[in-house]
Amino acid sequence: MRPSQILRSDDVPIGKYNHYLNKDKWGNLGCIIPQRGIITYGLSPNRQNIFAGAAHDAVFNTWRRFSAQVLYWAPPLLGAYYAMDWAIRRNEYLNSKAGRAEFAGS
Template structure:
C-alpha cells in the first residue's frame, strides 16, 4: 500500500514533518485592548454612510406612499362634500 498511513501520525501541527522555523506570533492581552475604542465615532459616521447609500431604496417608496395617501384623503374629503355627492349622483 503506497501512500497509506501506517499508524498514528501525531496531533495537528506535529505530524512528523520538519519543524517550522521563522514563524513568530504576537498577541495582546485582552486586558490591554480597548474593545470600544472609537465605537461612538464609528457608530455615528458609519450609520450616516450606510443610510446615505441606501436612502433611495426607502425614500422613494415612502414618498410615493405619502403622495398616494394625501391624494386619497383629498379625494375622500371631496366625495363627502356637497359638490362630491352631486358628482357621484351625476355619474350614477
Template sequence: MAGGKWMGWWGHLGGLKQRGIVTYSLSPYEQRAFSGALHQAVFNTFRRVSAQVFYIGTPFGLGYATYVWAKANHEFRLSKAGHAYYGPGEH
C-alpha cells in the first residue's frame, strides 16, 4: 500500500492511467536483421581488399622479389661458378 491506496500486483498496478508511455514495434521487414549479411559481407570484403591491394601488394611483391633474388644469389655464390666468379673468399 502506498498512501492508503492498493497499487496491485506487478503489471496490474490499478493506478491512474499514465501518460507519456511510448511503445515501439518492428515491421516485418526489419525483423530479419541478418537476412543478407553473408552475401553483403563477401562483396564488401572484396571491395575493401581490392581498394587496399596496391598499398599491401606492392611492398609484399618487392619484398618477395628481394627474397628470391637474395636466395638465388646466395646459391650462386656457394656454387663452383660463384667461387670462380667472385673468388673463394667472398661468400
C-alpha cells in the first residue's frame, strides 16, 4: 500500500494527526506509516498525593492490629513476668539468713 500524494508532498502541516515528517527531510526523523504499539500511561490527580492520610491511617491501622492480637500474647507475657518475679523473690529469700535458718534441717 502506497502513501497518498498528500503525505509525500511538502505542504502538509507537521503535527497534524497521521502526518509525519517525510523521508526526504534531514536526518530521516519520521516515517510515513502510522505508528503502532505506542502506549502512554497517566496518573489520575486523586492518586498523586501518595502520603495523604498516611499518619492517620498508620495510627488507626496499628491500633486495629494491636487490639486484635493483644489477647494472644499479653496473658502469657504477664504469667511469665509474675512467675519470674516469684522465682527471684523466692531465690533471694532462700539465700538470705532467714531462709537458711528456716530450711537448715532439710
